[in-house]
Amino acid sequence: MSEVASSLQAFPAAEISSLPRAPQLAGVPPPRVLAVANQKGGVGKTTTAINLGTALAAIGEDVLIIDLDPQGNASTGLGIDRKSRSRSTYDVLAGEIALRDAIVPTAVPRLSLAPSTLDLTGFELEIGQSHDRALRLRNALAPLNASAPEQAHYAYVLIDCPPSLNLLTVNAMAAANAILVPLQCEFFALEGLSQLLKTVESVREQLNPDLTIHGVVLTMYDSRNNLSTQVVADVRQFMGSKVNDTVIPRNVRVSEAPSYGKPVLVYDLKCSGSEAYLRLATEIIQREKELRAA
Numbered sequence: 001m002s003e004v005a006s007s008l009q010a011f012p013a014a015e016i017s018s019l020p021r022a023p024q025l026a027g028v029p030p031p032r033v034l035a036v037a038n039q040k041g042g043v044g045k046t047t048t049a050i051n052l053g054t055a056l057a058a059i060g061e062d063v064l065i066i067d068l069d070p071q072g073n074a075s076t077g078l079g080i081d082r083k084s085r086s087r088s089t090y091d092v093l094a095g096e097i098a099l100r101d102a103i104v105p106t107a108v109p110r111l112s113l114a115p116s117t118l119d120l121t122g123f124e125l126e127i128g129q130s131h132d133r134a135l136r137l138r139n140a141l142a143p144l145n146a147s148a149p150e151q152a153h154y155a156y157v158l159i160d161c162p163p164s165l166n167l168l169t170v171n172a173m174a175a176a177n178a179i180l181v182p183l184q185c186e187f188f189a190l191e192g193l194s195q196l197l198k199t200v201e202s203v204r205e206q207l208n209p210d211l212t213i214h215g216v217v218l219t220m221y222d223s224r225n226n227l228s229t230q231v232v233a234d235v236r237q238f239m240g241s242k243v244n245d246t247v248i249p250r251n252v253r254v255s256e257a258p259s260y261g262k263p264v265l266v267y268d269l270k271c272s273g274s275e276a277y278l279r280l281a282t283e284i285i286q287r288e289k290e291l292r293a294a
C-alpha cells in the first residue's frame, strides 16, 4: 500500500462530519489556510510561501507561515536561526504544545512563523501509527483564531510542505482550505502533477471534502528562453483558469535573499521578483473575494 493510502486508511467518510470545527470568537473568522505543495523538489514552494506571505503582510493582512519541512528553509529564509527554534512544528504535531506556543514573530510586521527543525523527520515513524496521524495539523489549527482578543488573528495561514507526498503533506492538505501549487517553468514541469492531483482527490474524499486547488503558480520564468514560454502555454492548456495570471520571473535577487535571512521584498523591494510576488498577493486576495462571494 502506498504511503499516502496508508495515511488515509483510518478515516472512513462517515467520520468526516464528526471532525472538530474551529471554535470562533464572535466576529473573528477562521483564517484561510493555503498549503503550498508540490512533491517535486526545488520548484519554488518555500520561496513562494515566504514571499507571498510577506507580500500579503505588506498589503495589511496578518499572516502565519507554518514550516512543515524538516529542511527548515522557510525558517532560515525568514531569519529564524536554529537557536531560536526551541519550540517547533514537530512539538505541535506531537501534541506537546499548542500551535500558538510555537509561533515566533519575524522582522516583517504582521508576518509570524511556526518554525521547523530536523525533528520533523521522525514524525512519520513516531506518529505514523496513531489513529489521528493525518489530522494532527488540522486539530492544532482549529483553535488558532479563538485566542484572546489582544493576540493576532490571522487572515492567512501558508503551509510550506516538504518535497514529498508523505504524511506531513497529507496533514497539510487535510488542514487546508486550498492548495497552491508552484510549478517551475522547465521541461518536466507537468511531470508528477497528476500524482499530486490524485493525492488531493484522495484527501478530499476521505479527510477534507471542501479542499480545492487554489491556483498553480508558474515560477522561475525566463523570458529569454523559448522553453519557458512553451511551458507556460502547456500548463495553461492543461490546468486552464486554475493557473494564476501572475508568473514569477527567474530573478537573481530572489535567490540571494534567503542567505541574508530576508524575504526578497525586504532585500530588494524594486526587483522584478518582489514586484511579481506583490502582484500574486493582490491576485490571491481578489480570488478569495470571488470565492467568498460565490
Ligand SMILES: Nc1ncnc2c1ncn2[C@@H]1O[C@H](COP(=O)(O)OP(=O)(O)OP(=O)(O)O)[C@@H](O)[C@H]1O
Pocket (backbone or CB within 6 Å): 040, 041, 042, 043, 044, 045, 046, 047, 048, 069, 071, 073, 161, 162, 163, 219, 220, 221, 248, 249, 250, 251, 252, 254, 255, 256, 258, 273
Ligand atoms: N524566482 C526565482 N528566481 C531565482 N531563483 C529562484 C526563484 N524561485 C526560487 N529560486 C531558487 O530556487 C531554489 C529552489 O527554490 P525553493 O527552495 O523555494 O524550492 P522548494 O520547492 O521549496 O524546494 P524543496 O523542494 O527543496 O523544498 C532556491 O535556491 C531558490 O532561491
Ligand SMILES: [Mg+2]
Pocket (backbone or CB within 6 Å): 045, 046, 047, 069, 073, 160, 161
Ligand atoms: Mg522548500
